Amino acid sequence: MSGQRESSETLARKDAPRLLALLKEMKEGLDVVKSKVEAITVKVKQDKFRTAEGISYLEAKHLLLLSYCQSIVYYLLRKAKGLSIEGHPVVRNLVEIRLFLEKIRPIDKKLDYQIQKLTKAAEGGPDEIITGDKKELNKSQTEEDPLKFRPNPDMLVSKSAPEEGAGGVYRPPKFAPTAMDDDDKISKKEKQALRREKALLQQSKQNSFVNELMSNFEDRPEEVREIVGAESRELTRYLAKREAKERQEEELFTRAPITRREKKLEKHMTKSRNGLLGMTDGFYDDVKMLPLEERENDGPTEYSAMERGGKRNKKRKARF
Amino acid sequence: MADSKAVTLRTRKFMTNRLLSRRQFVIDVLHPGRANVSKSELKEKLASLYEVKDANCIFVFKFRTHFGGGKSTGFGLIYDNLDAAKKYEPKYRLIRNGLATKVEKSRKQMKERKNRAKKIRGVKKTKAGDAAKKK
Numbered sequence: 001m002s003g004q005r006e007s008s009e010t011l012a013r014k015d016a017p018r019l020l021a022l023l024k025e026m027k028e029g030l031d032v033v034k035s036k037v038e039a040i041t042v043k044v045k046q047d048k049f050r051t052a053e054g055i056s057y058l059e060a061k062h063l064l065l066l067s068y069c070q071s072i073v074y075y076l077l078r079k080a081k082g083l084s085i086e087g088h089p090v091v092r093n094l095v096e097i098r099l100f101l102e103k104i105r106p107i108d109k110k111l112d113y114q115i116q117k118l119t120k121a122a123e124g125g126p127d128e129i130i131t132g133d134k135k136e137l138n139k140s141q142t143e144e145d146p147l148k149f150r151p152n153p154d155m156l157v158s159k160s161a162p163e164e165g166a167g168g169v170y171r172p173p174k175f176a177p178t179a180m181d182d183d184d185k186i187s188k189k190e191k192q193a194l195r196r197e198k199a200l201l202q203q204s205k206q207n208s209f210v211n212e213l214m215s216n217f218e219d220r221p222e223e224v225r226e227i228v229g230a231e232s233r234e235l236t237r238y239l240a241k242r243e244a245k246e247r248q249e250e251e252l253f254t255r256a257p258i259t260r261r262e263k264k265l266e267k268h269m270t271k272s273r274n275g276l277l278g279m280t281d282g283f284y285d286d287v288k289m290l291p292l293e294e295r296e297n298d299g300p301t302e303y304s305a306m307e308r309g310g311k312r313n314k315k316r317k318a319r320f
Numbered sequence: 321m322a323d324s325k326a327v328t329l330r331t332r333k334f335m336t337n338r339l340l341s342r343r344q345f346v347i348d349v350l351h352p353g354r355a356n357v358s359k360s361e362l363k364e365k366l367a368s369l370y371e372v373k374d375a376n377c378i379f380v381f382k383f384r385t386h387f388g389g390g391k392s393t394g395f396g397l398i399y400d401n402l403d404a405a406k407k408y409e410p411k412y413r414l415i416r417n418g419l420a421t422k423v424e425k426s427r428k429q430m431k432e433r434k435n436r437a438k439k440i441r442g443v444k445k446t447k448a449g450d451a452a453k454k455k
Binding site: 246251253255269270 | 332333344346382384387393395
């Protein structure tokens with residue numbers, strides 16, 4: 001017990017000069033504030049300054065600051081008297097107000113320009129009108145007046161100019177936050193599985209069976225279009241492209257001019273071939289989607305969107 | 321056989337363009353069984369739909385029939401007043417609406433005049449110039 005008391009005494013003796021210095025500082029600060037506040041209150045009482053209809057943000061701020069000061073004073077009082085502050089609501093109060101003040105600091109920064117302008121207008125306004133002193137105005141204009149904010153292209157930092165590293169190390173410029181994807185950790189098998197899933201999704205969108213299921217599910221109204229026979233794949237693709245183009249045109253409120261090639265294509269598409277267009281398309285595609293057998297790890301996915309053969313595969317006119 | 325089947329008008333992407341003092345939108349016309357609907361008919365329908373006092377302030381253009389027929393899409397504009405229309409619309413659309421007349425300039429004459437002006441440099445009056453050369 002005595003050992004503890006001794007150690008606390010030595011601690012107190014060590015901190016004593018520091019404490020004295022801090023207390024002196026505090027007293028000086030308080031004196032300054034007191035004198036300033038007294039001057040202002042005297043003037044307000046003389047009705048020189050109007051205190052109504054000010055910027056409400058500033059009012060709220062100084063009320064917050066006031067209560068913060070009060071809480072601090074009370075805290076110090078308790079400490080000085082040796083009373084404990086464990087679980088006393090003043091601590092919580094202090095923390096809360098501190099938090100608020102920190103949060104409104106960015107607003108402060110944003111309003112700063114406006115407030116400065118207002119105060120300058122308030123104090124400098126009548127003066128400028130009365131004194132036609134052009135010299136003064138010119139001077140303030142030629143000086144860099146931060147209150148006359150204008151876009152200043154000289155202040156732009158060029159994005160592409162690389163900053164020289166201290167040891168000649170090249171550091172790439174950072175524009176936007178990027179996430180470092182650990183691509184190396186995804187093994188080849190996982191990548192293939194991902195790709196297979198993507199391909200599956202794309203194929204299923206075009207499969208008629210799945211489309212029927214989906215439209216049943218979503219209660220979509222049945223769309224009936226006049227098609228004789230099965231619709232060929234190239235026709236659906238042509239229509240999809242055309243719809244995408246129209247959507248784009250509507251967005252921009254213009255029309256793209258139709259080339260001769262497009263006119264030819266449209267003529268070719270509108271030619272009805274008695275509903276036999278869809279017959280020559282792949283039959284196997286529809287069956288491919290059904291889970292008839294286990295096709296888990298069948299190797300790399302087959303990319304047969306454009307059948308092998310490319311241009312040679314296009315239907316040719318029979319010439320007799 | 322003007323209106324044997326019902327013609328339905330639908331407007332999409334409606335936007336009030338305050339800068340050009342007009343309202344612009346995309347028009348969807350459903351006309352099953354008909355080839356397409358004439359622009360004058362569309363203007364009448366739009367006038368009744370949007371309660372426009374002056375049907376001359378309505379302009380419809382760039383209509384295209386969808387694949388398979390029965391539906392066409394185009395653009396439409398309704399100006400607030402006639403002066404705004406005359407100010408902002410391109411000449412050819414004003415001529416279509418009857419608010420301006422086409423100036424018949426002979427193409428050949430224009431080209432000849434241009435070729436003559438190529439030989440002279442500067443602000444010299446080309447008119448006086450080609451009057452002199454024409455003789």
